Amino acid sequence: MSARYLNEEHKIYRESLKKFLDQEVRPYFDQWEEERIIPRDLWTKMGENGFLCPWVDEQYGGLEADFGYSVVFNEEIERVGTGMVGLGLHNDIVVPYFDTYGTEEQKERWIPKCVTGEYITAIAMTEPDAGSDLAGIKTTAIQQGDHYVLNGQKTFITNGIHADLIVVVAKTDPDAVPPHKGISLFVVEKDMPGFSRGRKLDKIGLHSQDTAELFFEDVKVPKENLLGEEGKGFYYLMDQLQQERLTVAISAQVAAEEMLQMTTEYVKERKAFGQPVSKIQTVQHKMAEVATEVRIGRSFLDDVIEHHMKSKSVVTEVSMAKWWITDMARRVATTCMQLHGGYGYMEEYPIARRYRDIPVSSIYAGTNDIMKNIIAKNMGL
Template sequence: MSHWMFTEEHEMFRKSVRAFMEKEVVPNIEKWEREGETPRSLYKRMGELGYLGIKFPEEYGGSGLDLIMEAVFTEELAKCGAGGVAAAIGSHTSIAMTNIWKYGSHEQKQKYLVPGIKGELIAALAITESSGGSDVSAIKTTAKRAGDYYILTGSKTFITNGVNADYVIVAARTREDPVHRNVSLFIVETNSEGYSVGKKLKKLGWRSSDTSEIFFDNVKVPSENIIGNENEGFLYVMENFQYERLTMALGCIGAAEKALELAIKYSKERIQFKQPLSEFQVIRHKLVDMAVDIEKARNITYRAIYLYNKGENCVTEATMAKVYATEMVNRVADQALQIHGGNGYMMEYPIQRIWRDARIQTIGGGTTQIMYEILTKRLGILS
């Protein structure tokens, strides 16, 4: 459905992205799922087309467009039906490189943002550790100053792009106290001595994105590779969480639209009791409920994107979008699979992939429960 937020230019861009996905991504999804990663060639191709630099300044090779344009790309990327590809590309652009764009120095942008926008280097963000995910205060990885370097020691887990990344934005403790003012962000090149990648993690969904553990054994990181100011990394992470969560919400809308599309198509083709499933009122009404659920998530998310693009504080709106859209895509995918019946449980049908991919959405980027706690405070329920 059209929306007032999008201009004719946005809609033209949507058509071109959708055509690209259908031609160059969709035919390869199953292959990339089996290989467990999104190939470097796709980053390079998307870089050539300008897809990786939509919001970034022209000075660094980007297009200098608004976040709404990138929102179009994010939604269409997810709608191709491969959550893993969307996760890999999104982690590179929206999550990792955004930290360099917002808080990094000119030299860091020249060295890391420019080739990232071209798709020549792959980026990752490393925050989560085995001791805690949403609890950033549980970070145990340390970075100790030693002359012109910081020495990193520790490990991270569940890192999207962790296997193939050329550089990783790492959150590490640079002092003990105070909590939330003791974490800094570093750009760590993955060819550094002492840096190693653990096993490639096997996941329920998002199989076309590589995910791994990474380890730091006294890794020397040049002091010029610290992003922004020392001990302000937690602040940077929290600020960027708004956009990360909006990106996830957009991805959920795209995936849910694909699930509904597949369910409608299947309901018209599948014959039961001598008539298509779509002839049964219970199925028709179920499909309508799914469409309404998607539209609710879409409008909550689009409002938050609109406010964020204007530079307004939208923590409440972004959190609501994340919690509603991520729960919504699980409901819609589950109903779509139910409509497919036994076939939906078979690996030959793409609905099973969307169903599997959807499950991580209420966990990643802050669990549903964490979102509710944030909203409890934002709404003044807790004094």
């Protein structure tokens, strides 16, 4: 079943991307999972082949493609494994901040190298004591002459080890009332004195995705690296988080579809009591439930994507999709691992990795409880 928003050009792009992933990623992905990091040269290879930020204007090296290309990209890297999520974050979450809020000088300085893969990006919001409550961050950026002095700590930062450019959320007015009006965004470059990376965090899942702590100690950030207007950072985040949450929903949906497919194949092959497990009625009912939830998720998601591509306001719908689909994928993971029996608990079976990787999707980009708060607020409750 093909979505209404995809056309023949998207299909050609998908086939090209799949061929690239088959050659350059799938043969090595297990190794990267063991090594707990994806090599930098994958980014430059992807850039050389036109897979990074295809939506960017031609003047900055992009193809001026629509969001349908981003959907295809995020779907196909998820089919390889959720540990590829940092590429999607670069393409459709971080670089859009440069494009939307950057000056012409900033765009010319940063975006072309993001398209080629020479620059890898990250966004640093979360702190040890502030996650979904962004107004509670403690990192500060105090203006002194022609620069800001940045101090603070960030954690759980995707692409944190590799990143060359980091969009850092900081308070330029720590005394602002309400607090969110004092938040601004800055672009920290990897070689700025006072910036350092902490340990690469050891996670339950997403093993190949580098996630790190970042430290900023009296980092002198030039005024030219302020992104957008001072004090508008919180509003920029709220605008851009909708697409981030949509990409999370896309990845979770694909993960659920992959788990359904692998489990369908397994129960047809696995025999118990002299017959395929798929012939047992309780197994059939479980598979029917999973298949139904996965289809419902895809139908709703495609509708939200289509509205997003038409620039309609989808804040409520995106929040619904992010919450329901990631929760659904977690249920699917549990059911599918159970249907694999003892083999589902073995690392050699891909369902084990999926089971480890999917839970975080209900946490990042705003927890699912926050999604429900947004939905309830928009219902007028």
